[in-house]
Amino acid sequence: MADRLNGRRIAILAADGVERVELVRPREALREEGASTDLVSLSEGEIQSMNGDIEPSERFAVDRVVSEAKVEDYDALVVPGGTVNPDNLRLDADAVGFVRDFVAAGKPVAAICHGPWILVEADVVRGRTVTSYPSIRTDIRNAGGVVVDEEVVTDHGVTTSRNPDDLPAFCERIVREFAQG
Template identity: 65%
Template sequence: MAQELKGKKIAILATDGVERVELEQPRGALHGAGARTEILSIHPGEIQARQWDMNPAGTFAVDRLVSDASTGDYDALLLPGGTMNPDQLRMNRDAVGFVKAFVATGKPIGTICHGPWTLVEADAVRGRRITSWPSIRTDLRNAGATVVDEEVVIDRQIISSRSPADLPAFCAAIVEQFAKAGQQVPG
């Protein structure tokens, strides 16, 4: 089943401050399963990655501006974390609008660590069971989510994990759930 995502195109929404490992490892798992990915961002060129939010960790090339992207072009969405990354995304109208529209499609969304912050801004966690990095759990609760402390949580279309320590389980879960992308689950 090494090609379970063959023919699938996955959007990765990220900007400066993205936690390198939270973009790189899931993207590698998606590519390994046959998917194509595009990094969408709020500015062109490259985005600056970080390691544990503190240390510069190289760059990733931006494939397309989120303002120019259409949810219909993608089978699934990945929202990696890092503190600065989702904090900037949730302040960007185009990024929040894209996430809100993606949720409405019913297509799967994988998010890890601080990534759910953008889902909060898009009013997409109300009534859902989700996990995240501990410091944003109050924000998730205040936005109407049921927050749990588990390695991977799947609630309808949203697959969430807590931290880089959960990446092996998270990567397996997103590959499995993204493979079901044609079988949309209403948001």
């Protein structure tokens, strides 16, 4: 195990409908580098992950409810995708505020696939270069973001990727960004 993230505490914000691989792979990459991670969600208990948006996969235990989570308790934030996950998150004022407060605090934030939807809702893409799953790019543009079709993009502390195929580059980049703070 490497130690670039020893002592770092990372929040992973996810809800029912999260794309399993987009939760698991970044969490593994962060833990392999020594970070501790908390799955932060809308309510206590477990969330249902999906393979694609159709096939239910594993359930994951929630470590902390977003209404009780504090930005100062974490060094960075990851928002996995799946179509349903960020759609659920962006309807929750506490989740939106949590994302907005992370960006306002200058702490690194990462979102993949449909995950940037909550960045749009939190009004933190304005003026930033962002990538995402193609179906939400109009939303990003309408929110003032500059959309590019690239594997991974980091702009002013916000890292984004397009889809699960980008996970190797996404994981490598978030480890690097989170290590730098």
